[in-house]
Every structure is written in structure tokens, then in C-alpha cells.
Amino acid sequence: MDIPLLRLRDGNQIPLDVGDTKSNQSLVDLIRAAIEKGFYHLDCAEMYGTEEEVGIAIKESGVPREKLFFTNKVAQGIGDIEAAIDQGLEKMQTDYFDLYLIHIPFFAKSEDDFQRAWKTMEEIQKLGKARSIGVSNYLRPHIEATLKGATSPPVINQIEYHAYLQRGDNYVAWLQENDIQVGSFKGLTPAFRAPDGPLREPLARIAKAHDATEAAVLISWIIQNNVVAVTTPTRLDRLNEYAQALKMKLTEDEMREITDVGATYHFRTSWGEHFEEDNRS
Template sequence: MEYVNLKGARVPALGLGTWQLSGAQCAEVVRAGLAMGYRHVDTAQAYGNEEQVGEALADSGIPRDDIFLTTKVWYERIGDGELQRSVDESLRKLRTDHVDLLLIHWPNPKFPLGESLQALSDVKAAGKARNIGVSNFPTALLKDAVERHKADLLCNQVEYHPFLSQRPVLEFARSHDMMVTAYSPIARGEAATHPVLTRIGEKHGKSAVQVTLRWLIDQSNVAALPKASGEKHLRSNFEIFDFRLDADDRAEIDSLRGDRRLVNPGWAPAWDAA
């Protein structure tokens, strides 16, 4: 495993995403991932699977401190008081007294940003979150959070893959000692059949997906959260630590970056230009 080391946190650069996993399948996939060597698990209140993730963590026999666990507060629950109550609910479901990273899932202009950030900080001060951050924040909101409200954020989790440039977010994060965690890192499967990624994969004896994940975690301050629905894909996603992309590979993949955004709900903020 490789790690992103920032602000005293040691974050496995490859995590296990659990979006759209539910019930027994979710618990089974997380158990299998942990047995395989994954030590970074990402869930959210909105995924409806915190109980199954907690079950798998408890069943794994792996010491809690060896697992980096992230959950996210839903954007309708980020007011002072409600955020804290929601975190207590999440911790009960996850069968733990803390998470390693607690994120605001989406910004919500109905709640003052300073109020939400202070509530996050209060959760951290209470020992219920070792680190705090945000998700789906464009640079304008990141700047407001970090520079105006002085929030000590570890992470911004955003959609990031070869077809979506997140350069403004990446540059801001790096300049403020933050990391970016990439969700939908293989563009909901689009990366798997892309000819450029496939050709680079053939050069290294790897798949296009493995090339994509390698490209992401090769970048400074970046982690990736691929989702897998079974053991085969879990294992394939994990087998990216035995090869390296060269400068030409990286440049060719960099050239693919555009504005192919796949996640854009009605409550989304105004995104940065590609």
C-alpha cells in the first residue's frame, strides 16, 4: 500500500468505495476487501449502508486503528446540533467511537458555512472524528472555508477521473496542505474501454482500469476510491502497486482531461471551469 501523509494523518492512497452497495452484499464486499489488504473504507449516511460497513469492520478482526474509516454527513443535516446528532447515529451504526475522516457530503447554502464547519470542528474536538473535511466543494467554497473560516480541513472528496479536469481544486488543495480523494475514479466504467488507457495498459501488462488508478495515486496529495461489487474487481483494483507509469504515459493520460462530469445533481454548487 502507498499512503498520503498530511497533517499527521496517514491515509491509504487506495480505498474501498461503498456507494450503491447495500445489505449482505455490502458487508461481504467490505469483509473481502479487508481480508485482501484494503485499509481505507469510505461510506456515507446517504448510502444507507453504514450498518453493513460496521458489521464487516467488527467481523474482520483487524484492529480499529489499522483501518482508515470515512463517513459523510448528508447535506440536509449540516446545521449545528443536527450535524452532531447525525454523527452519533453514524457511529452507532458503524460500531465505533470515532471515524478517521468526517466530511460534509455536499455544500448547502441553506446553512451558514461557518456554522457547519464549527459543528464539524466540535465533533473533532469531542474525539469522534480524527480529521474533518468536505466533499463536492469547488475552489470558491474551499477558499471561504479555509481562508475566511480558518477550518483545518484534511480533504476535499470530488469526482475525479481521466476525463474530468479538477486542476483548480487540486492546486488549491496542495497549496493549503490538503488532499483530494477521487470518487468515480474510473468514470463509471468509461475508463475500462478507453483506447488510450487500454494501450498503455497493454504496455505494462495491466488493464485500463489499473492504469487509471495508478495515474490517480501517482499524483501528489491524491487518493482514489474505486467501488467493486465482488472479489474479482476488488483484487484487480488492488493490484496496482507492482508497476509504474512513465512520463510519457502520464502526459498522454493528462491530455484526456476535460469536462466530462458524471455527478451533477440539482443541489450541486457552481463548479470550477475545466
Template sequence: MSSDPIPQPGLGTSGHEGEACTDAVVEALEAGYRHVDTAQMYDNERAVGRALEASDVDREEVFLATKVHPENLAREDVLETTAESLERLGVESVDLLYVHWPTGAYDPEDTLPAFDEVRDRGWTDHVGVSNFTPDLLEEALEILEAPVLANQVELHPRLQQDDLVSFARERNVTTVAYCPIAKAEVNEIDELREIAEAHDATPVQVALAWHYGREGVVPIPKGTGEHIRENYSALEIELTEDERERIAALDRGERLVDPDEAAWNR
């Protein structure tokens, strides 16, 4: 598996389906990505698996993550559906298996030991959680025998989650950022446009460069076509301290993904 715990950046595949999903993953791997993120909920694990098979990049070089659907979080369902995910992906194991949401069938005392068992069976190298609050993350750390490698949450310049990122960092948990460019809304932020102009870049690239510079954060932008390479090339952008402070001032606590049952709404 990858020597770097979680390669930077990852390719998010939410909303990608079928051949278009396969093409995007193949192109991302050709561009240099070594981290691919999928989920049972996305209904595209087979398409991702076809991309892994078609790519010239060896499976051992790719950090592959998937997530267990909230409805499948009872112990036996975790085991059964993880095996099904591996079959769809065409792999013997994944690098990271997440609890997708602490909702639905999620019961910490029942669900989390099942993730330990999945790891013990060799079906995943690491376990993680997604959409967890600090309290729920702390509880998971106490119950799991395996370390929690990551907490995947919505994160972008309008929702910076400093407290959650710091809480995770102090516990050696990486924060994986979904919606890292706020569904392209960063293109409409004047400050990011100005910073982008100074770097001969796009606002999207500046937002990603900001993520890349945050300790303990790995963004997983979605993308197709030329945007895949554009997102990856943002690794080359070095923001100044002043620019990072200007971006820090953009935080509004604005969520784009906010279901009523989410833990932060209880």
C-alpha cells in the same frame, strides 16, 4: 488510528448495500486496503460496521471516513446525526468526517463550527469537505479551527481537475477521488487500452495507477469480488512520463455526477 493520514487507496461504498456491502469491505481489508469510505447518504453504515467487526484487521489499522447528509448540516443536526453514524458503524470515532455536499442545510458559519465541535468531542480525528470548489474550500479553511484534511471530488482521466488538485495541494488538503475509473468508462478509452497492453494490465488498473502517481490524490474505487484485488494491485504499476502525458491529454472536463444544485453550477 492509521499512521498514514489517508491510506492509498480507499474502498468506496456508494451503491453497496446489505450483506454485499459487508462482504466487499471484508474482502478489501483482507486484500490490504486500510481506508474505507461511507456516508449517511449511502444508507450502508451498519453494513460497513458489520464488516469492521467481522474482519481480522484491527479497528485501529483502518482509516474510516463517513459524511454528513446535506439535509443534516444545521449545527444540532450535525451533532445528532454524527452520533447516530457512530452507533451504526459500531465505533467510538471515525478518522474523517466530511461535509458531503455544500447544499441543502449547509451554512458555513453554522455548519463548520459544528464539525469543530464534533472533533473536540473526539468523535472524529479529522474533518473534510466534499464537492467543494476552490472558493468554498478557501472559505472553509478560514472558518474552521481544525485543518481540512481532504476535499472529496469526482476525478478521473476525463475530469482531471488540475486547478482544484493544485489549489488543495498548496493548502495541504488531500484530494480524495470518487468515480476514479469514470464508472468503468475508462475501459472504452483507446489510449488507456494501449497503455494497459504494455503493462499486461487493464484500463481500469492504468487509470488507478495514474491516480496513485498524482501527488496529493487518493482514489476510492468501488469494487466487488476479484475487482477489489485488481484495483489494489494497480499500486504495483509504474507509468512512464510519456504514458502519464498521454493520459493528461484525455481531460475533457466531463462530469458524471452533476446535480443542478452543485456549487460549480451556481
């Protein structure tokens, strides 16, 4: 399968991301099926509690480690990142992560906290435990605080990003201009979490025109915006939708319509307790 790769500032490349949030045998089967279909970027997190299942699926798949791309994220272990990554490596039965992220910024009480955590991230990169390092859920002030003390800046910021949350103040464009790749999670929100929003009719029409699903259209919109699509399939047929998206090419008018109509509506699924109701940061 021809999966698009986006360049990271450190020279590494990152493919479409298959994530996971649920822990059980069915997850092992699903991840193994995803690998067999050619989805080689697997997204995990300490917070999900799924590292061991993913490690089992990887081992059962028989795919060589060098063909796979592992992302993992630290949250609960932010006070001892070195111990957290060692535990994650052991659970996933690997010697290194291709990408390791600080999962959330809410641990920090000051700019110094951001910088101390980032220095440790740089150390684990130097030790070869993570080939690339980045962040997740960071807002611009968090990035700016981190950059003040960074020798090796974050290569990516994985954020909630979809047509109903395109992020205010040109934040995505600012990240890209500063050579920080953007990863999108909850990208299917307009179809599944806010199905009665203003994109209901346009998505149905565009999907019909491409003989595809609305989910595939939304993933294609993300990819064509040069953003890494982080997907969390819960069924095998969802993987086929993601494969559909890779073959699809939305027209400029379709891209513009999804963007413009989506921007008239606001819907945030994650970390809402940290934002005012209409804050689109």
C-alpha cells in the same frame, strides 16, 4: 499489501479508499473480503445508507480497530452534525471516525452557513469523535468561505476527479498548494462511464504494456498524481485490479498522455444539475 499513504495537514495519514454505495448482504461479504485483502480504508456516507452493513463486515473481519481507517460523510444530517455523527458511530460500531466529511456544499445559502457548519465539525474533532475533518464536492468559493472562519482547516476535499474531469482553473493544484489533500471518486469513469472517449486506445495500449487492466491504469494515474483514490468495487475481482494498480508505475510519457488526451474531453457523472454543460470546475 503495501498501500501508499498520503499525509494530511493535521499529521494523520490516509490510504487508498474502498468505498460502498449499495446496501445488502453481498456488500457485507465484499467489504469483509476487502479487509481480508488488506484494504483497510473504508469509505461510507450517511447518504449511502450502508453504515450498518459496513459495521457488521468490520466486526466479522476480526481486524483490530486501530488497523482500520474509517471515513464517513454527513449530508441529510447537516442541520445537526453532532446527532448525525453519533448515529453513524453507533451504526458502524466504533467510537470514532478517522475522517469525517461534509458531503456536499449545496446546503449553504451564505458564507455564514459554511462557517457555522465548520465550527461544529471542529467541535466534534475536539471531542475525539473524528480524528480528521474535511469536505467533499466543494468548489473553490466554498473552500474559501469555510477557511475565513476556520481554526482547523479542512484536511481533504473529496471530489469527482478523473482524466475526463481534471477540474478547471488549476483547482487541484490550488488545493494541494494550500495543504488540502484531494480525494478522487468516480476515477474509473474513462473506462466504464465514457468508454468511447478519446482515451479508449491509449488506455488499452498502456494496460497491455503493463499486463494490467484499464481500471488499474486509471487508479495508478490518480495515485501518481498524489491524489487519494476512492474506489467502489462491486465484485471481488475488482479488488485484484486495485491491487494491480499499487504495483504499477506509469512512465512520465504515459502519465502525460493520459492527462493531455483526457483534457480534450469533458464528462461529469455527479451533481451535474449544479453545473453548466461544459463547466469543468
